[in-house]
Amino acid sequence: MGKSRRGVRFQHRPANIDAKNSSSESSDASEPPSPTKAAKSDTVAGAKANAAEYKKKKETFITRTIWTFVMIAGFFVAIFSGHLYIIAIVTAIQIVSFKEVIAIANVPSRAKNLRFTKSLNWYFLATTMYFLYGESVIYYFKHILLVDRVLLPFATHHRFICFMLYMMGFVFFVGSLQKGHYKFQFTQFAWTHMALYLIVVQAHFIMNNIFEGLIWFFLPVALVITNDIFAYVCGITFGRTQLIKLSPKKTVEGFVGAWVCTIVLGYGIGNILMQYKYFTCPVNDLGSNIITGLECTPNPAFSPEAYQLPSWTHIDRTFNIAPMQFHILILATFASLIAPFGGFFASGLKRTFKVKDFGESIPGHGGITDRMDCQFLMGLFAYMYYHSFIAVQKSSVGDVMEMAITGLTVVEQIEVIKGLGKYLYNQGELSERVLNILNAELLARR
Numbered sequence: 001m002g003k004s005r006r007g008v009r010f011q012h013r014p015a016n017i018d019a020k021n022s023s024s025e026s027s028d029a030s031e032p033p034s035p036t037k038a039a040k041s042d043t044v045a046g047a048k049a050n051a052a053e054y055k056k057k058k059e060t061f062i063t064r065t066i067w068t069f070v071m072i073a074g075f076f077v078a079i080f081s082g083h084l085y086i087i088a089i090v091t092a093i094q095i096v097s098f099k100e101v102i103a104i105a106n107v108p109s110r111a112k113n114l115r116f117t118k119s120l121n122w123y124f125l126a127t128t129m130y131f132l133y134g135e136s137v138i139y140y141f142k143h144i145l146l147v148d149r150v151l152l153p154f155a156t157h158h159r160f161i162c163f164m165l166y167m168m169g170f171v172f173f174v175g176s177l178q179k180g181h182y183k184f185q186f187t188q189f190a191w192t193h194m195a196l197y198l199i200v201v202q203a204h205f206i207m208n209n210i211f212e213g214l215i216w217f218f219l220p221v222a223l224v225i226t227n228d229i230f231a232y233v234c235g236i237t238f239g240r241t242q243l244i245k246l247s248p249k250k251t252v253e254g255f256v257g258a259w260v261c262t263i264v265l266g267y268g269i270g271n272i273l274m275q276y277k278y279f280t281c282p283v284n285d286l287g288s289n290i291i292t293g294l295e296c297t298p299n300p301a302f303s304p305e306a307y308q309l310p311s312w313t314h315i316d317r318t319f320n321i322a323p324m325q326f327h328i329l330i331l332a333t334f335a336s337l338i339a340p341f342g343g344f345f346a347s348g349l350k351r352t353f354k355v356k357d358f359g360e361s362i363p364g365h366g367g368i369t370d371r372m373d374c375q376f377l378m379g380l381f382a383y384m385y386y387h388s389f390i391a392v393q394k395s396s397v398g399d400v401m402e403m404a405i406t407g408l409t410v411v412e413q414i415e416v417i418k419g420l421g422k423y424l425y426n427q428g429e430l431s432e433r434v435l436n437i438l439n440a441e442l443l444a445r446r
Contacts, residue, residue, distance in 0.1 A: 064364030071362070079218060082289035086210055086217065091129075093368055094203045098125055100359040100367045101195040104350070105188070116176045117185070121192050123169050128196050131162035132204040140211045140283065142398035146405050156406065199369075199376065206379035212386060213299075215279040219270055219328070220382040223335035224374050226265050231258035231340070246347045250340075259336035266332035267325065274302045274324055301327060301390050327390060334381050335374075342377035346370070414442050 078085040102121055138145060138155050145155040154161065177185055209216040235254025243250040273279045278288075281296035288294050304320040346369065350356065357366030365371055404413055421438050424430040430438075 060364055067362055067364050075221075079214065080290040082287065083210055083214070083283050084286045086214075087207060087286075090203060090207055090210070093372060094129070094200055095125070096361055096368045097199045097203075097358075097372055098195055100361065100369045101199060102192065104353045104355055104358060105191050114176075114178065114181060114185070116172070117188060120169060120173055120176070121188070123172075124166075124192055124196060125200065127162065127165045127169060128200050130165070131159075132200065133207070134158045134162065136204065136207055136211065140398075142402050143396070146398070146401050152405075202376040202380045205383035206376070209379060209383055209386070211283045212391070213280050213282050215270075215273045216382055216386055217379075218279065219266070219273060220331060220335065220378045221375060222269050223262055223266050223332050224339055224378050226269075227258045227262040227332075227336045227340070228374070229258075230261035231255060234258055234261070244344055246344045246351070250344075255336075255340070259333070262336045263329060263332045266328050266335075270324060270328040274322065299390065299392060327385070330385065331382065334385075335378055338381070339374040339378040342374040346373035418442060 074089075078089050134154075135158070138158060142155065145151045173185075173189060206217065209220070231250070231254045233254075234257030235249065235251045238257075239251030239253045241252040242248060243252050243255050276293075277295060277298070278290055278293045280298055280302050281294035284294065284296070285292075301324045302322055304322045307319045307321050309315045309317065309319075346358075350358065358369035359367030361368045362371065404416055408416065418439060421430060421435050425432065425435045
């Protein structure tokens with residue numbers, strides 16, 4: 001190979017040009033870019049990034065707003081359509097929330113192909129829901145179930161059936177354990193049961209609130225939503241002090257301001273709902289809706305009572321206030337001061353698994369669990385509070401029938417029927433002809 005020639009002059013190209021070009025190239029290589037140009041470039045890039053971020057936030061806000069109105073509209077449609085539709089919505093929320101919570105657990109790649117892991121999760125969910133729904137149906141509709149020849153065995157042995165179903169799942173889980181995956185499988189077993197307790201069991205009490213009267217479902221839900229809205233409004237208006245590190249945007253001012261606003265609006269919502277038996281009456285017909293309505297003797301909590309201020313106030317005046325208005329104060333306080341910690345718990349859970357949302361079930365909002373984290377806790381409190389301080393304890397037709405069917409022999413049951421027939425005849429509710437036919441029929445079957 002020939003040696004490279006240096007200092008060779010090309011035709012029509014002077015040597016001083018080469019030198020200038022050479023020096024300019026070396027100076028260009030050695031000198032940094034102009035600070036002014038770099039600043040302009042950074043400014044343009046920053047402006048583009050801000051514009052893209054603003055556009056993304058705008059789209060998210062629009063999507064979130066649209067779906068908020070869709071959910072509110074769907075909620076009111078279900079409320080007015082009847083209890084059966086509300087139960088269907090709560091059931092769907094249970095299932096989707098369980099799926100989301102189970103899904104956020106980190107699954108090692110080598111454990112993803114384990115057989116029956118997901119199947120067992122869904123099996124335990126189905127068994128738990130069968131047990132809890134069965135308990136509710138038997139408790140509120142035993143007067144229907146206990147007189148049906150097919151359903152009677154399922155109603156009387158419901159708990160034993162559920163226990164055996166759970167044992168089948170437990171045995172199947174132990175049988176599916178594989179060497180090298182013990183830690184993962186037991187972690188999944190514990191995680192599944194935690195999800196069942198935090199979601200399915202608490203949602204079961206929300207279901208019972210529906211059966212006790214729609215006001216015990218609607219009011220707690222409305223209080224939590226009201227508190228969430230005003231915590232945001234008060235926080236961005238005059239929030240300064242951080243409330244908790246788990247949720248950096250939550251402020252003490254927003255927390256306290258939302259409490260006051262929730263109490264005020266809670267009184268307004270409660271006073272409206274108390275005027276309608278459709279909301280205050282327990283369920284006696286799952287086919288009822290806002291048009292057909294419900295009929296019952298109102299709970300004393302909804303009837304105004306006379307209250308007089310203490311003598312030391314020197315105000316001689318009597319006020320007519322329904323006890324429910326005092327109960328609203330307690331419910332609103334819990335919804336404002338305690339229920340938000342359900343949301344903080346969920347935030348800590350998401351931070352543990354390094355996820356922003358539990359899922360993408362609701363566009364713009366994240367997962368169902370992201371919206372229901374406070375509702376589960378509030379629903380459980382409403383159930384406990386209602387049965388501790390408000391519910392009127394009395395025997396129902398279902399209770400009497402359950403005692404007669406499970407505690408009396410057939411002969412004794414016939415004697416009860418004859419006694420009731422005679423009592424109704426003496427009260428003028430049965431004619432002598434009907435009583436004689438009843439007694440003759442019972443005598444013929446003995």
